[in-house]
Amino acid sequence: MGHVAVRVPAKVNLQLAVGPLRADGYHDLATVFHAVSLFDEVHAEDCPALEVVTTGPQADAVPGGADNLAGRAATLLAARAGRAPEVRLTIRKDIPVAGGMAGGSADAAAALVACDALWGLDLGREALAGLAAELGSDVPFALLGGTAVGLGRGERLTPALARGGFTWVFALAHQGLATPQVFAECDRQRAGTAVPEAAVSEPLMAALRAGDPVALGRALGNDLQPAALALRPELGALLELGRAHGALGAVLSGSGPTCAFLVESRDAGLALGDVLLASGDVRDVRHAHGPVHGARTITPRVED
Numbered sequence: 001m002g003h004v005a006v007r008v009p010a011k012v013n014l015q016l017a018v019g020p021l022r023a024d025g026y027h028d029l030a031t032v033f034h035a036v037s038l039f040d041e042v043h044a045e046d047c048p049a050l051e052v053v054t055t056g057p058q059a060d061a062v063p064g065g066a067d068n069l070a071g072r073a074a075t076l077l078a079a080r081a082g083r084a085p086e087v088r089l090t091i092r093k094d095i096p097v098a099g100g101m102a103g104g105s106a107d108a109a110a111a112l113v114a115c116d117a118l119w120g121l122d123l124g125r126e127a128l129a130g131l132a133a134e135l136g137s138d139v140p141f142a143l144l145g146g147t148a149v150g151l152g153r154g155e156r157l158t159p160a161l162a163r164g165g166f167t168w169v170f171a172l173a174h175q176g177l178a179t180p181q182v183f184a185e186c187d188r189q190r191a192g193t194a195v196p197e198a199a200v201s202e203p204l205m206a207a208l209r210a211g212d213p214v215a216l217g218r219a220l221g222n223d224l225q226p227a228a229l230a231l232r233p234e235l236g237a238l239l240e241l242g243r244a245h246g247a248l249g250a251v252l253s254g255s256g257p258t259c260a261f262l263v264e265s266r267d268a269g270l271a272l273g274d275v276l277l278a279s280g281d282v283r284d285v286r287h288a289h290g291p292v293h294g295a296r297t298i299t300p301r302v303e304d
Protein backbone atom coordinates (compact mmCIF):
# COMPACT_ATOMS: atom_id res chain seq x y z
CA MET A 1 0.00 0.00 0.00
CA GLY A 2 1.32 3.48 -0.87
CA HIS A 3 2.04 5.97 1.89
CA VAL A 4 3.34 9.52 1.42
CA ALA A 5 3.97 11.98 4.28
CA VAL A 6 4.39 15.71 3.80
CA ARG A 7 5.50 18.30 6.35
CA VAL A 8 4.19 21.84 5.93
CA PRO A 9 4.88 25.04 7.88
CA ALA A 10 2.70 27.76 9.40
CA LYS A 11 3.11 31.36 8.26
CA VAL A 12 3.25 34.77 9.83
CA ASN A 13 2.65 37.92 7.77
CA LEU A 14 5.59 40.27 8.46
CA GLN A 15 3.48 42.92 6.78
CA LEU A 16 -0.18 42.75 5.84
CA ALA A 17 -1.40 45.79 3.92
CA VAL A 18 -5.11 45.55 3.08
CA GLY A 19 -6.40 47.55 0.11
CA PRO A 20 -10.00 48.48 -0.69
CA LEU A 21 -12.81 45.88 -0.73
CA ARG A 22 -13.21 44.43 -4.26
CA ALA A 23 -16.45 43.60 -6.04
CA ASP A 24 -15.85 39.85 -5.45
CA GLY A 25 -15.80 40.29 -1.65
CA TYR A 26 -12.02 39.97 -1.34
CA HIS A 27 -9.41 42.67 -0.68
CA ASP A 28 -6.25 43.27 -2.65
CA LEU A 29 -3.33 42.66 -0.35
CA ALA A 30 0.33 43.54 -0.29
CA THR A 31 1.78 41.09 2.17
CA VAL A 32 5.13 39.63 3.14
CA PHE A 33 4.72 35.98 4.09
CA HIS A 34 7.30 34.24 6.27
CA ALA A 35 7.22 30.47 6.87
CA VAL A 36 8.03 29.46 10.46
CA SER A 37 8.95 26.17 12.12
CA LEU A 38 5.53 25.16 13.42
CA PHE A 39 4.54 22.22 11.27
CA ASP A 40 1.59 20.02 10.40
CA GLU A 41 2.13 16.64 8.79
CA VAL A 42 -0.27 15.21 6.23
CA HIS A 43 -0.10 11.47 5.57
CA ALA A 44 -1.76 10.13 2.41
CA GLU A 45 -2.56 6.43 2.00
CA ASP A 46 -4.59 4.41 -0.51
CA CYS A 47 -8.20 4.00 0.59
CA PRO A 48 -11.43 3.08 -1.30
CA ALA A 49 -12.95 6.55 -0.62
CA LEU A 50 -11.90 9.99 0.68
CA GLU A 51 -11.34 10.00 4.43
CA VAL A 52 -9.84 12.83 6.48
CA VAL A 53 -8.76 12.23 10.05
CA THR A 54 -7.05 14.79 12.29
CA THR A 55 -4.94 13.97 15.34
CA GLY A 56 -3.50 16.25 18.03
CA PRO A 57 -4.88 18.35 20.92
CA GLN A 58 -7.00 20.57 18.65
CA ALA A 59 -8.34 17.74 16.45
CA ASP A 60 -11.94 18.32 17.61
CA ALA A 61 -11.89 21.84 16.12
CA VAL A 62 -11.05 20.55 12.64
CA PRO A 63 -13.80 19.31 10.29
CA GLY A 64 -13.54 15.89 8.62
CA GLY A 65 -14.09 14.65 5.08
CA ALA A 66 -14.82 17.02 2.22
CA ASP A 67 -15.28 20.03 4.60
CA ASN A 68 -11.63 19.83 5.49
CA LEU A 69 -9.41 21.98 3.29
CA ALA A 70 -7.03 19.05 2.80
CA GLY A 71 -9.99 16.93 1.64
CA ARG A 72 -11.03 19.69 -0.76
CA ALA A 73 -7.49 19.79 -2.11
CA ALA A 74 -7.50 16.02 -2.73
CA THR A 75 -10.91 16.25 -4.43
CA LEU A 76 -9.78 19.11 -6.69
CA LEU A 77 -6.55 17.36 -7.66
CA ALA A 78 -8.38 14.08 -8.37
CA ALA A 79 -10.94 15.87 -10.56
CA ARG A 80 -8.16 17.55 -12.58
CA ALA A 81 -6.42 14.19 -12.95
CA GLY A 82 -9.68 12.50 -14.04
CA ARG A 83 -9.73 10.02 -11.17
CA ALA A 84 -11.57 9.42 -7.88
CA PRO A 85 -10.13 10.88 -4.65
CA GLU A 86 -9.36 7.45 -3.18
CA VAL A 87 -7.19 8.49 -0.28
CA ARG A 88 -7.08 8.57 3.50
CA LEU A 89 -5.52 11.79 4.73
CA THR A 90 -4.27 11.83 8.31
CA ILE A 91 -3.42 15.32 9.54
CA ARG A 92 -1.04 15.50 12.50
CA LYS A 93 -2.01 18.96 13.62
CA ASP A 94 0.41 21.23 15.43
CA ILE A 95 -0.40 24.58 13.78
CA PRO A 96 -2.99 26.45 15.91
CA VAL A 97 -6.53 26.17 14.48
CA ALA A 98 -8.19 29.45 13.45
CA GLY A 99 -5.09 31.23 14.70
CA GLY A 100 -4.15 33.38 11.71
CA MET A 101 -1.24 31.09 10.86
CA ALA A 102 -2.88 29.47 7.81
CA GLY A 103 -3.08 25.96 9.25
CA GLY A 104 -5.94 24.81 7.03
CA SER A 105 -4.22 26.30 3.99
CA ALA A 106 -1.02 24.49 4.97
CA ASP A 107 -2.87 21.17 5.12
CA ALA A 108 -4.39 21.82 1.69
CA ALA A 109 -0.94 22.50 0.22
CA ALA A 110 0.44 19.37 1.88
CA ALA A 111 -2.47 17.28 0.57
CA LEU A 112 -1.76 18.47 -2.99
CA VAL A 113 1.90 17.44 -2.71
CA ALA A 114 1.06 14.13 -0.99
CA CYS A 115 -1.69 13.05 -3.40
CA ASP A 116 0.35 14.14 -6.42
CA ALA A 117 3.07 11.73 -5.25
CA LEU A 118 0.73 8.94 -4.06
CA TRP A 119 -1.12 8.88 -7.40
CA GLY A 120 2.09 9.23 -9.43
CA LEU A 121 0.78 12.34 -11.21
CA ASP A 122 4.01 14.36 -11.07
CA LEU A 123 2.21 17.58 -12.04
CA GLY A 124 5.08 19.84 -11.01
CA ARG A 125 5.15 22.81 -8.63
CA GLU A 126 3.66 25.31 -11.11
CA ALA A 127 0.54 23.25 -11.80
CA LEU A 128 0.12 22.56 -8.08
CA ALA A 129 0.44 26.31 -7.37
CA GLY A 130 -2.44 26.94 -9.81
CA LEU A 131 -4.65 24.46 -7.94
CA ALA A 132 -3.49 25.95 -4.62
CA ALA A 133 -4.69 29.42 -5.64
CA GLU A 134 -8.16 27.98 -6.35
CA LEU A 135 -8.30 26.57 -2.81
CA GLY A 136 -7.50 29.74 -0.84
CA SER A 137 -5.46 32.92 -0.62
CA ASP A 138 -2.78 31.42 1.65
CA VAL A 139 -2.42 28.00 0.03
CA PRO A 140 0.16 28.89 -2.67
CA PHE A 141 2.55 30.29 -0.05
CA ALA A 142 2.35 27.11 2.02
CA LEU A 143 3.70 25.27 -1.06
CA LEU A 144 6.48 27.80 -1.60
CA GLY A 145 7.66 28.60 1.94
CA GLY A 146 10.61 30.88 2.73
CA THR A 147 9.87 34.60 2.74
CA ALA A 148 7.79 35.97 -0.14
CA VAL A 149 5.79 39.00 -1.21
CA GLY A 150 2.13 38.19 -1.95
CA LEU A 151 -0.07 40.43 -4.10
CA GLY A 152 -3.64 40.07 -5.36
CA ARG A 153 -5.53 38.00 -2.77
CA GLY A 154 -2.09 36.93 -1.56
CA GLU A 155 -1.70 34.22 -4.19
CA ARG A 156 0.60 36.13 -6.61
CA LEU A 157 3.95 35.33 -5.04
CA THR A 158 7.51 36.55 -5.50
CA PRO A 159 10.29 35.20 -3.27
CA ALA A 160 11.81 38.02 -1.21
CA LEU A 161 15.53 38.72 -0.93
CA ALA A 162 16.16 37.88 2.70
CA ARG A 163 19.35 37.22 4.61
CA GLY A 164 19.74 35.05 7.73
CA GLY A 165 17.11 33.74 10.06
CA PHE A 166 14.81 35.15 12.71
CA THR A 167 13.64 33.88 16.10
CA TRP A 168 9.96 34.05 17.05
CA VAL A 169 7.64 33.54 19.98
CA PHE A 170 3.95 32.95 19.24
CA ALA A 171 1.26 33.52 21.86
CA LEU A 172 -1.74 31.26 21.18
CA ALA A 173 -5.16 32.51 22.27
CA HIS A 174 -7.78 30.51 24.16
CA GLN A 175 -10.29 30.97 21.31
CA GLY A 176 -9.81 31.30 17.52
CA LEU A 177 -10.97 34.17 15.30
CA ALA A 178 -12.79 33.70 11.97
CA THR A 179 -10.92 35.37 9.09
CA PRO A 180 -14.07 36.72 7.30
CA GLN A 181 -15.22 38.34 10.58
CA VAL A 182 -11.92 40.21 10.95
CA PHE A 183 -11.99 41.49 7.34
CA ALA A 184 -15.63 42.56 7.88
CA GLU A 185 -14.70 44.51 11.03
CA CYS A 186 -11.83 46.13 9.11
CA ASP A 187 -14.35 47.27 6.42
CA ARG A 188 -16.70 48.56 9.13
CA GLN A 189 -13.93 50.62 10.75
CA ARG A 190 -12.91 52.04 7.37
CA ALA A 191 -16.45 52.90 6.18
CA GLY A 192 -16.55 56.43 4.73
CA THR A 193 -12.75 56.76 4.46
CA ALA A 194 -10.68 56.60 1.27
CA VAL A 195 -8.63 53.39 1.46
CA PRO A 196 -5.30 53.57 -0.41
CA GLU A 197 -4.03 50.73 -2.61
CA ALA A 198 -2.01 48.21 -0.61
CA ALA A 199 1.77 48.57 -1.01
CA VAL A 200 4.77 46.68 0.32
CA SER A 201 6.83 48.49 2.98
CA GLU A 202 10.29 49.51 1.73
CA PRO A 203 11.82 49.69 5.25
CA LEU A 204 10.65 46.12 5.82
CA MET A 205 12.15 44.86 2.56
CA ALA A 206 15.42 46.65 3.39
CA ALA A 207 15.48 45.03 6.86
CA LEU A 208 15.04 41.60 5.24
CA ARG A 209 17.79 42.24 2.68
CA ALA A 210 20.12 43.29 5.51
CA GLY A 211 19.04 40.42 7.81
CA ASP A 212 18.59 43.07 10.53
CA PRO A 213 16.18 41.86 13.25
CA VAL A 214 16.05 45.23 15.03
CA ALA A 215 14.97 47.04 11.85
CA LEU A 216 12.60 44.20 11.00
CA GLY A 217 11.01 44.43 14.45
CA ARG A 218 10.32 48.13 13.89
CA ALA A 219 8.89 47.54 10.41
CA LEU A 220 6.39 44.75 11.24
CA GLY A 221 2.84 45.84 10.45
CA ASN A 222 -0.67 44.49 10.01
CA ASP A 223 -3.69 46.47 8.75
CA LEU A 224 -6.04 43.85 10.25
CA GLN A 225 -4.69 44.51 13.74
CA PRO A 226 -7.10 47.34 14.71
CA ALA A 227 -10.05 45.15 13.63
CA ALA A 228 -8.83 42.09 15.56
CA LEU A 229 -8.11 44.26 18.62
CA ALA A 230 -11.65 45.65 18.48
CA LEU A 231 -12.96 42.05 18.51
CA ARG A 232 -10.42 40.92 21.17
CA PRO A 233 -9.31 43.95 23.26
CA GLU A 234 -6.99 41.82 25.44
CA LEU A 235 -4.66 41.31 22.44
CA GLY A 236 -3.55 44.96 22.57
CA ALA A 237 -2.28 44.55 26.12
CA LEU A 238 -0.55 41.30 25.16
CA LEU A 239 1.36 42.96 22.30
CA GLU A 240 2.39 45.77 24.68
CA LEU A 241 3.50 43.25 27.30
CA GLY A 242 5.77 41.62 24.72
CA ARG A 243 7.30 44.95 23.69
CA ALA A 244 7.91 45.82 27.36
CA HIS A 245 9.70 42.49 27.92
CA GLY A 246 12.30 42.52 25.21
CA ALA A 247 10.49 41.79 21.95
CA LEU A 248 12.12 43.58 19.00
CA GLY A 249 8.69 43.72 17.38
CA ALA A 250 5.17 42.53 18.14
CA VAL A 251 2.38 42.04 15.62
CA LEU A 252 -0.87 40.17 15.15
CA SER A 253 -0.33 37.09 12.94
CA GLY A 254 -2.58 37.35 9.86
CA SER A 255 -6.20 37.69 10.96
CA GLY A 256 -5.25 36.68 14.53
CA PRO A 257 -5.72 35.99 17.33
CA THR A 258 -2.18 34.56 17.55
CA CYS A 259 0.37 37.28 18.42
CA ALA A 260 3.88 37.08 16.96
CA PHE A 261 6.93 38.42 18.81
CA LEU A 262 10.31 38.80 17.11
CA VAL A 263 13.15 38.25 19.60
CA GLU A 264 16.92 38.55 19.40
CA SER A 265 17.76 35.06 20.69
CA ARG A 266 16.23 31.80 21.84
CA ASP A 267 17.01 32.72 25.47
CA ALA A 268 15.22 36.06 25.08
CA GLY A 269 12.31 34.10 23.59
CA LEU A 270 12.18 31.64 26.50
CA ALA A 271 12.11 34.51 29.03
CA LEU A 272 9.41 36.34 27.08
CA GLY A 273 7.35 33.15 26.76
CA ASP A 274 7.18 32.83 30.56
CA VAL A 275 5.95 36.42 30.90
CA LEU A 276 3.29 35.93 28.21
CA LEU A 277 2.03 32.69 29.77
CA ALA A 278 1.76 34.35 33.18
CA SER A 279 -0.62 36.98 31.72
CA GLY A 280 -3.46 34.42 31.71
CA ASP A 281 -4.63 35.61 28.26
CA VAL A 282 -2.52 32.98 26.52
CA ARG A 283 -3.38 29.30 25.99
CA ASP A 284 0.19 28.38 25.12
CA VAL A 285 3.40 29.84 23.74
CA ARG A 286 5.42 28.37 20.89
CA HIS A 287 9.02 29.00 19.94
CA ALA A 288 9.96 28.95 16.27
CA HIS A 289 12.40 30.20 13.68
CA GLY A 290 12.02 31.32 10.11
CA PRO A 291 12.27 31.18 7.22
CA VAL A 292 11.72 27.45 6.59
CA HIS A 293 10.83 25.44 3.48
CA GLY A 294 7.31 25.03 2.13
CA ALA A 295 5.42 21.71 1.87
CA ARG A 296 7.89 18.83 1.44
CA THR A 297 7.74 15.07 1.33
CA ILE A 298 9.36 13.56 4.42
CA THR A 299 9.15 9.88 3.52
CA PRO A 300 10.25 8.30 0.27
CA ARG A 301 7.35 7.07 -1.79
CA VAL A 302 6.58 3.50 -0.79
CA GLU A 303 5.46 1.35 -3.72
CA ASP A 304 2.81 -1.35 -3.32
Ligand SMILES: C[C@](O)(CO)[C@H](O)COP(=O)(O)OP(=O)(O)OC[C@H]1O[C@@H](n2ccc(N)nc2=O)[C@H](O)[C@@H]1O
Nearest residue numbers: 025026027029105136137138153154179180183254255
Ligand atom coordinates in the same frame (compact mmCIF):
# COMPACT_ATOMS: atom_id res chain seq x y z
C1 LIG B 1 -5.46 37.03 6.47
C2 LIG B 1 -4.62 36.14 5.61
O1 LIG B 1 -4.29 34.95 6.29
C3 LIG B 1 -3.32 36.85 5.26
O2 LIG B 1 -2.38 36.01 4.71
C4 LIG B 1 -5.34 35.76 4.34
O3 LIG B 1 -5.67 36.91 3.61
C5 LIG B 1 -6.57 34.91 4.57
O4 LIG B 1 -6.44 33.81 3.75
P1 LIG B 1 -7.45 32.55 3.79
O5 LIG B 1 -7.78 32.18 5.19
O6 LIG B 1 -6.88 31.54 2.85
O7 LIG B 1 -8.70 33.23 3.20
P2 LIG B 1 -9.73 32.72 2.11
O8 LIG B 1 -10.25 31.37 2.48
O9 LIG B 1 -9.18 32.96 0.77
O10 LIG B 1 -10.85 33.81 2.42
C6 LIG B 1 -11.63 33.80 3.60
C7 LIG B 1 -12.38 35.12 3.66
O11 LIG B 1 -11.47 36.17 4.08
C8 LIG B 1 -11.75 37.37 3.38
N1 LIG B 1 -10.58 37.73 2.54
C9 LIG B 1 -9.56 36.85 2.35
C10 LIG B 1 -8.46 37.21 1.58
C11 LIG B 1 -8.45 38.49 0.99
N2 LIG B 1 -7.43 38.88 0.23
N3 LIG B 1 -9.49 39.34 1.19
C12 LIG B 1 -10.52 38.99 1.97
O12 LIG B 1 -11.44 39.78 2.15
C13 LIG B 1 -12.99 37.12 2.55
O13 LIG B 1 -14.10 37.48 3.35
C14 LIG B 1 -12.96 35.61 2.37
O14 LIG B 1 -14.24 35.07 2.14
Ligand SMILES: Nc1ncnc2c1ncn2[C@@H]1O[C@H](COP(=O)(O)OP(=O)(O)OP(=O)(O)O)[C@@H](O)[C@H]1O
Nearest residue numbers: 068069097098099100101102103104105107179254
Ligand atom coordinates in the same frame (compact mmCIF):
# COMPACT_ATOMS: atom_id res chain seq x y z
N1 LIG C 1 -7.21 21.17 7.68
C1 LIG C 1 -7.78 22.11 8.43
N2 LIG C 1 -7.14 22.57 9.52
C2 LIG C 1 -7.70 23.53 10.29
N3 LIG C 1 -8.91 24.07 10.05
C3 LIG C 1 -9.58 23.67 8.99
C4 LIG C 1 -9.05 22.68 8.13
N4 LIG C 1 -9.91 22.49 7.14
C5 LIG C 1 -10.94 23.32 7.37
N5 LIG C 1 -10.77 24.03 8.49
C6 LIG C 1 -11.71 25.06 9.01
O1 LIG C 1 -11.15 26.33 8.70
C7 LIG C 1 -11.22 27.22 9.82
C8 LIG C 1 -9.98 28.12 9.79
O2 LIG C 1 -8.88 27.31 10.08
P1 LIG C 1 -7.35 27.73 9.97
O3 LIG C 1 -6.66 27.00 11.06
O4 LIG C 1 -6.85 27.55 8.60
O5 LIG C 1 -7.44 29.28 10.30
P2 LIG C 1 -6.40 30.42 10.16
O6 LIG C 1 -5.05 29.90 10.52
O7 LIG C 1 -6.92 31.58 10.93
O8 LIG C 1 -6.41 30.73 8.62
P3 LIG C 1 -5.72 31.93 7.83
O9 LIG C 1 -4.47 32.32 8.56
O10 LIG C 1 -5.44 31.28 6.49
O11 LIG C 1 -6.75 33.00 7.78
C9 LIG C 1 -11.28 26.32 11.04
O12 LIG C 1 -12.02 26.92 12.07
C10 LIG C 1 -11.93 25.04 10.52
O13 LIG C 1 -13.33 25.08 10.73
